[in-house]
Amino acid sequence: MKTTILSLLLLGFACVNAGVLLKTKHYGSMNHRDDLLPQASNNEPLWFTQKLDHFNPADDRQFKQKIYVNETYYKRDGPVFVILGGEGPAAPSGIEGRFIVNNYAQTFNGLIVSFEHRHYGESVPLGSLSKESLKYLSSQQALADYAVLRDFIKSKYDVSLKSKWIAVGGSYSGNLAAWCVNFTHVNLTFSTSAPVKASVAFPEYMSVVQNSLGEECAGVVRKANDEIENLLKTADGRARLSKEFSVCNPIGHTDDDLSTFLSGLADPICGAVQYNLDNNSLGNKLGIKEVCSFMKPEEPLRSLINFTNHYNKVFERECSEGTYENYIKQLQDETPYPKNQNAAGRSWMYQTCMEFGYYQNAVGRDQPFSKYISLPWFLNQCEQLFGVKNVQANVDWTNQYYGQLDIKATNTIFANGNIDPWHKLGLLKGGYVDANNVFFMNGTAHCADLYAPRDTDLESLKNTRARTLELLEKWL
Ligand SMILES: *[C@@H]1O[C@H](CO)[C@@H](O)[C@H](O)[C@H]1NC(C)=O
Ligand SMILES: *[C@@H]1O[C@H](CO)[C@@H](O)[C@H](O)[C@H]1NC(C)=O
Ligand SMILES: *[C@@H]1O[C@H](CO)[C@@H](O)[C@H](O)[C@H]1NC(C)=O
Ligand SMILES: *[C@@H]1O[C@H](CO)[C@@H](O)[C@H](O)[C@H]1NC(C)=O
Ligand SMILES: *[C@@H]1O[C@H](CO)[C@@H](O)[C@H](O)[C@H]1NC(C)=O
Ligand SMILES: CC(=O)N[C@H]1CO[C@H](CO)[C@@H](O)[C@@H]1O
Secondary structure (H helix, E strand, O other), rough: OOOOHHHHHHEEOOOOOOOEEOOOEEOOOOOOOOHHOOOOOOOOEEEEEOOOOOOOOOOOOOOEEEEEEEEEOOOOOOOOOOOOOOOOOOOOOHOOOOOHHHHHHHHHHOEEEEEOOOOOOOOOOHHHHOOHOOOOOOOHHHHHEEEEEEEEHHHOOOOEEEEEEEEEOHHHHHHHHHHHOOOOOOOOEEEEEEOOOOOEEOOOHHHHHHHHHHHHHHHHHHHHHHHHHHHOOHHHHHHHHHHHEEEEOOOOOOOHHHHHHHHHHHHHHHHHHOOOOOOOOOOOOOHHHHHHOOOOOOOOOHHHHHHHHHHHHHOOOOOOOOOOHHHHHHHOOOOOOOOOHHHHHHHHHHHHHHEEEEEOOOOOOOOOOOOOHHHHHHHHHHHHHHHOOOOOHHHHHHHHOOOOOOOOOOOEEEEEOOHHHHHOOOOOOOOOHHHHHHEEOOOOOOHHHHEOOOOOOOOHHHHHHHHHHHHHHHHH
8 A cells, every 4th residue: 555655646846856756746756666765875874963943043952864975076175066855865876876966076076965855754853744843844944954054064074165065956956956046155056847936726737748748649648537537427437447447445436536546547647748758767667658659549548547557567556546535644644754655745745735836736628637636636635634724825925935936046057848847837038047047948858957868868958968067167
């Protein structure tokens, strides 16, 4: 049963956090299974003592935060590349060449540091993801964490005043990188696929999925979902679908059950689009081409069944989720990672309720999924899990506080790809930011430019990397 939320978890986000590339779109992190499995690595983390609440001087409680460091290329006065943690556990692979940062560090004699974000992985205050602990989870607290950690790195590695600090992030941690500017003494930032504009509802996500799949392939998915909606109306239909899709528990009959089931069917397809051709464990295994090779116009339902079962096999997912009760139970689990492999889902859900929304609801016919994947389904979870009712007000505050697309900064690089659904909330052109530092790539997916380069990368990606290198040469 444990594997179910893996599937539900954010298809999303986290690129930087090795651990969790957001598992599902809604909340957790895309769980790149490879990264969660114990890896052959001799790298031990360092543990840093962090302040629990940066905004209350009277509270002196602390917790332990995890860091990985790669000194291989570092020479005195070289830059410090700080890979900001996002919504998932940090893994040693993050400093061992999984990202392009190692190439840049090699070129510029840089130090590579990777921080785990509070309330993810093993950096969990109060030893629990209880509501009491989650009170201290926010992007503001996380940014303050980085400011404090900087001093620790500075003294431990004898970093000189000549060294420049570079904040690196992708997806949510790309937001953090962009927001670091002029706060944590960062000298330049590298922010990829960052949805810097928060939004309660995010139906555009699903429309980009449709565009990225292409009309013919998306049309088959849409027909399959229509057929499934019809079958779900009767007990016989639900029994048949439960069997064909090998669900964990027989599909329930409430609207919440149907939303849970249908959302679970959409996730694998969204994930394949989001990470299409990315040099990570998902992108290298299953992309748009594979999804569409399953979608046969003559037999939409059978096509989706075959694809889902194939996906489950490839990612060793035991079953698809069939009931809301089982789904929500996993999000109620306050046990931290690694005992609870879905822990990131709970923390990320909390952050979406309190700060970002980003709920990928399926609206209208300009997208291929079921209308049961609805905004109320997401918002009810905020209320049920955390008692949060005012998500709109929270999201408004986030946009007011950080300025959404009106980010003012000079030495910053923003990159996005048009295949990636998240680009709809990202910075795509110059304005306050110099247009020369903003890249919008044709054909690339989520955080493409952050991963290690390959000969087979698209031209648009190669160009972005070449121009990024020129900018780094200019700035470093
Ligand atoms: C640092 O990264 C390089 C690859 O860029 C890798 O060969 C080396 O093992 C890494 N060192 C550590 C301590 O992780
Ligand atoms: C980096 O930025 C900080 C804060 O703005 C500044 O004090 C420092 O001089 C900069 N470092 C370099 C090497 O430019
Ligand atoms: C689904 O898979 C079965 C078993 O592998 C295969 O016989 C059938 O042709 C597939 N159907 C479609 C529409 O791909
Ligand atoms: C921080 O703000 C100052 C003044 O507005 C600006 O000159 C500097 O470039 C900013 N730093 C970054 C990294 O953008
Ligand atoms: C993007 O790439 C596609 C496929 O290679 C091509 O058809 C299209 O013209 C390109 N669009 C732009 C704006 O370059
Ligand atoms: C994580 C991952 O799959 N990385 C791959 C990136 O591309 C190189 C070159 O093809 C592979 O060797 C890596 O395994």
